[in-house]
Amino acid sequence: MIDGSYGEGGGQIARTAVALSVLTKQPIRITNIRAHRPIPGLRPQHYTAISCIQAMCDAEVDGLSVNSTSLTFIPHDIKPGTYSFEIGTAGSMTLVFQACLLSAFHTIAPLNIRLRGGTDVRWAPSWDYFTHVFLPLISRIGIKTEAQLIKRGYYPTGGGEAVLTIHPVEQLFSFHADEPQNFSDMNGIIHLANLPDHIGARMKHAAIKIAMKHNLRSVLRVDAAPSSSSGTGITLWSASGPTILGSTILGEKNISAEAVGEDAAYQLIQEITSGATVDRYAIDQLISYLVLAPKESVCLIRELSNHTKTNMWLIKQFFHVDFEVTQQQYAIRIVVK
Numbered sequence: 492m493i494d495g496s497y498g499e500g501g502g503q504i505a506r507t508a509v510a511l512s513v514l515t516k517q518p519i520r521i522t523n524i525r526a527h528r529p530i531p532g533l534r535p536q537h538y539t540a541i542s543c544i545q546a547m548c549d550a551e552v553d554g555l556s557v558n559s560t561s562l563t564f565i566p567h568d569i570k571p572g573t574y575s576f577e578i579g580t581a582g583s584m585t586l587v588f589q590a591c592l593l594s595a596f597h598t599i600a601p602l603n604i605r606l607r608g609g610t611d612v613r614w615a616p617s618w619d620y621f622t623h624v625f626l627p628l629i630s631r632i633g634i635k636t637e638a639q640l641i642k643r644g645y646y647p648t649g650g651g652e653a654v655l656t657i658h659p660v661e662q663l664f665s666f667h668a669d670e671p672q673n674f675s676d677m678n679g680i681i682h683l684a685n686l687p688d689h690i691g692a693r694m695k696h697a698a699i700k701i702a703m704k705h706n707l708r709s710v711l712r713v714d715a716a717p718s719s720s721s722g723t724g725i726t727l728w729s730a731s732g733p734t735i736l737g738s739t740i741l742g743e744k745n746i747s748a749e750a751v752g753e754d755a756a757y758q759l760i761q762e763i764t765s766g767a768t769v770d771r772y773a774i775d776q777l778i779s780y781l782v783l784a785p786k787e788s789v790c791l792i793r794e795l796s797n798h799t800k801t802n803m804w805l806i807k808q809f810f811h812v813d814f815e816v817t818q819q820q821y822a823i824r825i826v827v828k
Contacts, residue, residue: 495524498801510594513566532558536582540590571600578608581649583615610651619726624737645722666788668768672731679711679727684718697752765793766822791822
């Protein structure tokens, strides 16, 4: 029995619990799903994620519907193949992909998932963060994927489309990034749809200006393409040694392009100067993979969010694992034992 209202109490608990259920072949029952949210229960993106996982493993499920606050999930073996799902709104495709990937990376043959929905929406990793930060990070521990963006989708209509291919894992490796790295470059993508070109240019110049002040070399590009809804945003990342840090900001009507670019750059620089080797967003998802590595893994983070604390609690419902959390001079050291 898993309490879906524990800690941060968001949809992450339902998505991750179902993925870990498949991974460990343990039947689960989740209650109080998103109980304290303005609209309790499963939202369309949670429903889609669990539906996709159900299809991939022929799971027996009870309570799977939008707004459901309880769910019983009995998994079976993952079936390789091709799966297509439509979220039906601008619900986050990257969150769905993350849940599917965690449940299915032990596939015995390639598995393809095609989704339609939102690629760059609030409260979720942007498409570029997913493909340039998260997927490269888990590749370092042996997870093999390919991601193809067909079309971006923004709030409120969605309409984005992408494909994730999951390849069989040959071997998992521990993740060791327990020393601050020398980050010297800032890479990034600015995306926009149905908006004037100057918005992307202003965002780009603002981010580069901040990077120059902190002695970071910058390579940023602007991707402009039509979509069913207007939207814009920026994702930045910096790689060094065994790891990569990222930041992502969506544009909003009442916030200038310059402010969005500056905010994204400052967020990345804040991660770098803290001595972190995994950023505060990536650790949420990465930690679910680290418990499966053959030896202990270690990394440094800037702060331990409630989201991450909740995920640590959830992981302990499935695995006999310890998390050693130690405050150092600037960053926080996490050892997964």
